[in-house]
Amino acid sequence: MSKIGLIIKREIKSKLTNKTFLIMTFLAPLLITGFLGFIIKMSMDDKTQQKVLVVDDTKHTTQLLQGNDYITFYNTDLKLDDAIDKLIKEDYTCVLNIFENTVGGGAGAVKLFYKKSPGLFFQENIKNQLEKIFQEEKLKANNIDPNVINSSKEKIKLITQKVDENGFKKDDSNLGFLGFLVGALMFIFIMMYGMMVFRSVMEEKTNRIIEVIVSSVKPFELMIGKIIGVALLGIIQFLIMGVISLILTTLLSTIFLKDINKEFAKFNSQQELVKKMGTNVDFTKLDNYQDKIEVFDLLKKMDALPVQLIVICFILYFIGGYLFYSSLMAAIGSAVDSEADSQQFLTPVMIPLMAGYFIAIKSMTNPDSSVAYWASFVPFTSPIVMMSRLNANTPIWELLLSLGLLYASFILTTYLAAKIYRTGILMYGKKVSWKEIGKWLFYK
Amino acid sequence: MSILEIKNVSKKYGNHVALNNVSINIAEKSVFGLLGPNGAGKTSLIRIINQITGPDSGEVLFRGEKLQYKHISKIGYLPEERGLYKKMPVGEQAMYLAQLKGLSKAEAKKRLNFWFEKFDMQSWWKKKVDELSKGMQQKVQFIVTILHEPELIILDEPFSGFDPVNAQLIKNEILELRKNGATIVFSTHNMGSVEELCDSIALINKSEKILDGTVKEIRKLHRTNTYKVAFKGNVMGFTNALWTGGEVLEKITEDDINYFTIKINKAINSSQMLQAVLPHCELVSFQEVVPSMNDIFIMKVSNNNPQELGTKSNFTE
Numbered sequence A: 001m002s003k004i005g006l007i008i009k010r011e012i013k014s015k016l017t018n019k020t021f022l023i024m025t026f027l028a029p030l031l032i033t034g035f036l037g038f039i040i041k042m043s044m045d046d047k048t049q050q051k052v053l054v055v056d057d058t059k060h061t062t063q064l065l066q067g068n069d070y071i072t073f074y075n076t077d078l079k080l081d082d083a084i085d086k087l088i089k090e091d092y093t094c095v096l097n098i099f100e101n102t103v104g105g106g107a108g109a110v111k112l113f114y115k116k117s118p119g120l121f122f123q124e125n126i127k128n129q130l131e132k133i134f135q136e137e138k139l140k141a142n143n144i145d146p147n148v149i150n151s152s153k154e155k156i157k158l159i160t161q162k163v164d165e166n167g168f169k170k171d172d173s174n175l176g177f178l179g180f181l182v183g184a185l186m187f188i189f190i191m192m193y194g195m196m197v198f199r200s201v202m203e204e205k206t207n208r209i210i211e212v213i214v215s216s217v218k219p220f221e222l223m224i225g226k227i228i229g230v231a232l233l234g235i236i237q238f239l240i241m242g243v244i245s246l247i248l249t250t251l252l253s254t255i256f257l258k259d260i261n262k263e264f265a266k267f268n269s270q271q272e273l274v275k276k277m278g279t280n281v282d283f284t285k286l287d288n289y290q291d292k293i294e295v296f297d298l299l300k301k302m303d304a305l306p307v308q309l310i311v312i313c314f315i316l317y318f319i320g321g322y323l324f325y326s327s328l329m330a331a332i333g334s335a336v337d338s339e340a341d342s343q344q345f346l347t348p349v350m351i352p353l354m355a356g357y358f359i360a361i362k363s364m365t366n367p368d369s370s371v372a373y374w375a376s377f378v379p380f381t382s383p384i385v386m387m388s389r390l391n392a393n394t395p396i397w398e399l400l401l402s403l404g405l406l407y408a409s410f411i412l413t414t415y416l417a418a419k420i421y422r423t424g425i426l427m428y429g430k431k432v433s434w435k436e437i438g439k440w441l442f443y444k
Numbered sequence B: 001m002s003i004l005e006i007k008n009v010s011k012k013y014g015n016h017v018a019l020n021n022v023s024i025n026i027a028e029k030s031v032f033g034l035l036g037p038n039g040a041g042k043t044s045l046i047r048i049i050n051q052i053t054g055p056d057s058g059e060v061l062f063r064g065e066k067l068q069y070k071h072i073s074k075i076g077y078l079p080e081e082r083g084l085y086k087k088m089p090v091g092e093q094a095m096y097l098a099q100l101k102g103l104s105k106a107e108a109k110k111r112l113n114f115w116f117e118k119f120d121m122q123s124w125w126k127k128k129v130d131e132l133s134k135g136m137q138q139k140v141q142f143i144v145t146i147l148h149e150p151e152l153i154i155l156d157e158p159f160s161g162f163d164p165v166n167a168q169l170i171k172n173e174i175l176e177l178r179k180n181g182a183t184i185v186f187s188t189h190n191m192g193s194v195e196e197l198c199d200s201i202a203l204i205n206k207s208e209k210i211l212d213g214t215v216k217e218i219r220k221l222h223r224t225n226t227y228k229v230a231f232k233g234n235v236m237g238f239t240n241a242l243w244t245g246g247e248v249l250e251k252i253t254e255d256d257i258n259y260f261t262i263k264i265n266k267a268i269n270s271s272q273m274l275q276a277v278l279p280h281c282e283l284v285s286f287q288e289v290v291p292s293m294n295d296i297f298i299m300k301v302s303n304n305n306p307q308e309l310g311t312k313s314n315f316t317e
Helices: A003-016 A019-043 A080-089 A120-141 A146-152 A176-206 A210-214 A219-255 A260-280 A289-303 A307-335 A339-365 A370-375 A382-389 A396-424 A434-440 B042-049 B069-074 B090-100 B105-118 B134-146 B164-179 B191-197 B215-221 B235-242 B270-280 B293-304
Strands: A050-056 A071-076 A094-098 A110-114 A162-164 A167-169 B002-013 B016-027 B031-035 B057-062 B075-078 B152-156 B183-187 B200-205 B208-214 B226-233 B246-254 B257-264 B281-288
Touching: A003 A019, A003 A219, A003 B090, A019 A219, A050 A080, A080 A094, A110 A120, A120 A146, A176 A210, A176 A219, A176 A307, A176 A339, A176 A382, A210 A219, A210 B075, A210 B090, A210 B134, A219 A307, A219 A396, A307 A339, A307 A382, A307 A396, A339 A370, A339 A382, A370 A382, A382 A396, A396 A434, B002 B042, B002 B183, B016 B042, B016 B057, B016 B183, B016 B200, B016 B208, B031 B042, B031 B164, B031 B191, B042 B152, B042 B183, B069 B075, B075 B134, B090 B105, B090 B134, B105 B134, B134 B152, B134 B164, B152 B164, B164 B183, B164 B191, B191 B293, B200 B215, B200 B293, B208 B215, B208 B293, B215 B293, B226 B235, B226 B270, B235 B246, B235 B257, B235 B270, B257 B270, B270 B281
Parallel strands: A050 A071, A050 A094, B031 B183, B031 B200, B075 B152, B152 B183
Antiparallel strands: A094 A110, A162 A167, B002 B016, B002 B057, B200 B208, B226 B257, B226 B281, B246 B257
16 A cells, blocks of 8 residues: 555544544534424424314304314303313313403403413414404404405515526525525635644644654655545545435434425415415415515525535535645644644634635625625635635636636645645744744755 | 765755764664764754755765665664654554555564564553553554664664663664664764664764764774773882873772873883883783773864853763
8 A cells, every 4th residue: 555545544544533523423413403403393383283262252253263284263152261171171272262352442362271382383373363353353343345455465576587698597696695604614624624634743743753754754745645634534524424414304304394395385386376366365365475485485596506516616615725724734733833832823824714704704695796706716715705606607717717726726835835844843842933934945 | 885875965954054064884784873962963864864854965875876765665763752643552553654664564464463572562552552651652663663674773862761671672672683684873872882782983063073983993093091000019119110101190009909090101102111110010900991982972072062061962861
């Protein structure tokens, strides 16, 4: 086996047997999918079956309440106390008490007795229905046709469409947040693996094993082996995390989110209905249409995302950006004796990386601002910023130029880093300065 | 025949001259001592031989061939600043380092088994390095250095950190390795071990070689015409007889025997001196005092930089 191969193998093995690394690899996707699942679950309706016993003191409101898939209303003539008794003894979930004098002034109240805490959406549903019923009642009392009011309500949807000289393009507005997520992921990856290279280099120096190794292999081979080893490790970790996330998401969605496709289909048919009927549609008949419009719109747009392009670019930019930064990190790791001394050297390397991150935040709202545009060509920031700006309409030449610049400068940084590394790893007990490091570049 | 010829090697780090026009020949199958105070340039020279750095000018020949990458597998190096991966098991680590030197996996395993058995350390194989004592770690490092059976073995301060038992073990190994045909270069401050082990030495001071040759020659060359004489009889008579020929450096009298250390003038030789004193005393013993390597080291280095002596350097370790 070639020497670089041996170095790569050792680098990977030493990390794979490291407990912290393993825990991170398996725990991170668990936490992330758990968190995402939680958020999605929260944004979905509460689908607990509700059997509501209605004690209607007004006597005419109950028949106007409309049940749905999971809410059923049962009218009863029982007194409130008996109804509550019945709630406790039988399998009803709530008792709704509508007071006789509910309608009157501007505000009224009804009371809900429950056994198990009723969900927020369920409460909203009852509240909205009652508000509508009492409002129509009042309108009728004043001889106003509620249909007039309904038809006067206007819902405006803003439909965005990108155009250029070649005609209509895929709509890419409102995708800034997703772009930022990809950019942020890139930032985390470059930072994480760059630091891993830095630590690994410093470990060999502080362990004093470095001189034994460089008497067997060229320092450049050692540095490159290390950088490639950590990169492969990164890819392995990424794949493990990816597979775990995929399994978890599938599991979660089959267990908890099995209705999402049904919902999506329902949303689509509702959207068709809205298009057909225009403003005449009764929105209250559309099941939570307004709540979902944003989420599903985004989902539909995500469908239009150039996923393959993003994945390929992510890998290319990760390799380029990682190599660019990790060679700098290796040089720094070689120059210092302890992590405490490293801060003054790490900071200047971190700043452009952070800058890329902040520009990515900025480009969330304006992906074509001139700062974001230029930053997506500068190798220090391009991996993060270009990934956050990337969409189906990004010109290929921009990508090629940006990647070309990145890879060309990685060759330059690796060359410089190798020179610093070669000298740095053998320097002990000396507080190094930037000036000193500059001198190393010219040692033969 | 020389295994290594260092020709006019110079090396600078910035403005600091580490080596200035150093030339050394190292004979095959010998033990060669590379001596010099701290900061003299020994480690710089060793790093050039190991191709960790290159010389600014001059060249190094390995068996008459310009030193190049392929020679790495023929050289074994134990640096002064030596360590191991703390969290990596000993056996795995030794395997890794052996394979880096070009041994196949099977061969590395076979040889490691042999050495681990020889030094009675089979039980360490699965232990992590930070569970071993410093002396144990150094044994591992020594084994790794010689495992690929290098023709040239370079040991930088091999005895520092070893207890006397392990130091002796290493000394024996060094002699054994020479017997099997290897050439050993070692740098040390320990002059005792130089006299014990070295065939030849080179002394480097302030980036320059100031002395080299076989240990015997060097000691002969630095004779100071000093003798130890033991005799019975009249002290006055002895001193008077000697009077013109030399001076007495030390006088001790024990049980009727006088032990004198005398330095005789260059104009006369030891026979002439003896002829002069014999009529006045009964000679018990007579022996030349040859300077030790330690004396020569101190003398040479302090001539070279008298005011720095004893501050920067540490000769007796």
